[in-house]
Amino acid sequence: MKNLHTSAASSHDVPDTLRPALHPGASRAPLGVLLLGAVLSTGCGEPGTSLQARPVDAKGQGLTSLAATCQEIRTADPSAIDGEYTLHIGGDAKKPWTAWCNDMAGTPREYLSLMSGTNYSQYTVGGYTSGSSVRTYYAKVRIDPVTLRVFVADQTFAQSTGSLNHGGTLVTSMPYGVAMSCDNKASGVASLDLTGTPFAVAPHDFAVQGANGVGTTDYRAEGRRVNLTGGGYCGWNSWTPVWSPFNQTGGDQLHLEYRAPPVLAATCQEIRAANPSAVDGEYTLHVGGDQKKPWTAWCHDMAGTPREYLSLVSGTNYSQYTAGGSATGQNVRTDYAKVRIDPVTLRVSIADQTFAQSTGSLEHGGTPVTSMPYGEAMSCDGTASGVASIDLSGTPFAVAPHEFSLGGNSPAGTTTYSSEGRKVNLTGGGDCGWNRGSDPLHLEYRDAPVCMGQTAPGAYWQQYTFDSLSLDVDTSGCGFSETPMYFTSIGGTGYHWQTTGATSIILPTATGFRVIVRSPSSVTPAFASQYGWHLNWQAVPGSVRQPSLCTGQTTPGTTSWQQYGSDGLYLDVDTTACGYSAAPLYFTSLGGLDWHWRTTGATSIYQPTATGFRVYVWHRGTSITPVLANQLGWHLNWRAQPDGLRQSWNCTGRTPQGSTPWQQYTSDSLYVDVSTSGCAASGAPITSIGGTSEQWGLMGATSLYSPTPTGFRIYVRYPGSNLTPSLANQRGWHLNWNRR
Template identity: 45%
Template structure:
């Protein structure tokens, strides 16, 4: 079965050759967080004398101030053999992690089912990155630096709160389920590297997606399915799981690319890269993936009261109740990184008023409007994303309009105040910014943060 989101990957030799720059200038921050794919440019012949980085320590040695983030690492000093590593603890002891692009409910999870000899609640551990040794391409399955767990049970005499990567375990004879999904990375795993262990154990390891995914089931009294060599694989008692390197694939720029290149049909979060450039990646929500024209949205991390809302203040000559629209995602055009402020697919509105001859039931993104001379408020909050907006992209408009636009948080937050008779504050180019009468708001893609 085809898994689902976050996914992608690959470059062509032509793309690599046309961007032949020294790795010392371009290996930094090659991605935006969740893919391993098209990577740093191919080194030129004159650069062959300079060893290409194989480890995060190599990157740190060349760039002592490099922050934690995604970097291109090379296999055997071969400019055509590279993978994207997340380098962690760059200010201390740099370590390499492989980002797992697919993050759905049943992907990249390990389970220990509670019951029988193991009372408590089932322990589920979800992995977003795994520790990968760059010299051997072995996963340290017990490293949970980038994992979260729920549940707690007793495996006497131990309290279990986590499960190593690629393990399905139980102590009541039931079959637990686990999954490994490496789609969107430059690696695959052989299902023959998994086996059952424990007492009266049974289970399976089924490969799919060209060897990039393995679905596991296992259990016993107590028993498990996991990487060969596993023993009582709970908490941080892991083992080493061998991966196999495979050439990277093409990076997606749009949700349509994911449909075409990966046959993906599930809505969810994916990493997209502007112009397929690994330095220009962002996390998009792909909507309508089961249709002919999927669309890209940016998930807004701050949706609490007072964040990411627009408002039209009711009052003569606009009778009714104040219209307030709150956004959880906004439509982003992936080629230009512009927000379609009139798209309310992921917005909810309250109130209704009349702006003759129209009935107003919603407001466009980032707009504060009134027709009674009293200023009202709106907010744009992009914190938690890689985007910001230049302050000049906002302004006031309308008749007898007044207002202000106050940026903060490095131009990721804007407090808008606007009104008039009728007037508004909002993105430049706005005109009567209510219902779906939006405009395009240009975003700026920021570098990865230290």
């Protein structure tokens, strides 16, 4: 794994002639011109502010009838951009569907977004084939809006893992709706899941084919879900007719049918109505039945009168009546694990203590007090000694503004909202007085809070050693009350692609962090200033569990590092708690006390699945052990996001595995121009690199060049090797990206 073609030479031995002082084709324009398109200020505004407008429905665009195709959208509005639009089958107002219109500036094409995440095809290795099983996950499929046929070979919004040899042909991807194997068994599998869309798979669209073909086809949910098994020697189960259905074989051969749009449950009562045997537990509800507003509810008393509860992830939700003055006894504190919420109005019943526990008791004017409502701080000692904490971290909700007020005799107290409203800290008291929320307490639906920014180009770098610089990043404007996880990329006009350390986080706090960037040769703050080096950063709370974002961190000091050679380690990261059913995109940063800034590999993703991934960390030429890594506090921060997100404030994507358009730069380096077209968010990207081998030794995959609202460039280098675009694609190297 460590040797690409030749043994890796020390990065200190690289001559300056191999370093792009400017990216190819760039002129020595003023710095401000070179940085057009990058985010130039910090900010944590709510989604949608200062961003390109989101595409709108077909109505109101000058159309004389309802649009049936993306071409009709563009004809009515030539400035229309890639994004979601409402189309109507045959122009019929009763047959709407949400299409992703792609390549609106060229040849518009229609794609259907697959909501469930369980859409894949697999060629299972064995028997006649060698290598590893090939599985292709689909986030969207191309559909003909007139015939409703799916172009099964279109992999614009797909990602693949594995590779195998089929009779001398390299297989690296699978068309949509194919289960295949060559081991004389039906070990190939495929899943088609159109849940959340107004379409179903037409009946009788699949057949077992090939040599000694075997397999099964299982239609469910009125054709919205189809599970396939297939195989033989070699055989498959797929749409017909076809021969050798692998890589990008096939045309518009899968037929869909329009069905009335499904109704998404907004309440636990609706869950029970659809399934009378449903038991108490967690269910996904959607606010107002809106598929873009999911949340995880605990449905309680499903056998009686179903009620909805919101699980409080953080564990710091309590109300306290502090004893003293005329209130004699012990402090009364009630801790809440879940709160009851009205799923329609989003109001919390503050007195419901079904999932709460209390300690202490006191006398209040002759009345015994043994518990406190949610969101109330109280005392009778003449001071604001009562306390309360509301913490909705890890949920898609925030407390509405202006929900709290003082009351009682001589009331005193404070109300402190976090910047995004997910946390509220209260003090309250008087003689006797309190600070409490409205009853019921009003919440608002919010997407996951992500704060982002960029340091000033060329500024604030400090000398650390002769070949390294440090940078302290101020994130106090985010208003975090606890230390978030930080994810970074480095920008500039030259040379930063050959550094290490920009994604290694040191001394993180709620208000900032440090990075140390190491160069292959001597470097000074003046040099960094000359080439506009700057850090792009995103700050994300830990333990977020939302459909569009899941975050986590291995434990500093006890991370399960494993030895890999004398100077390398690897780590398997478990992301099962995210609940994804298909492999998301993973982004990482490496935390620790020291020395991790000298490594490569922490942002190189291996073996991504729905439940985890692996990273290899290379302390090139210097011995490292799991014990030493934990003594140094090395740990991995990670975030998972579905591929193909196109929210107005949040987009994800990746270059195609096996066919990324790498270009030769020098003998040991490549570059790629990454398109983010169709993304309304224009912040500086955060990146990671995926593949099947060797990417852990690369430099540059998180170093941005030429950022614009529609793309950016990345250079990668493996010192001392012989790199070619063909070799990079054989190893499956591809760029994952997120823009906000």
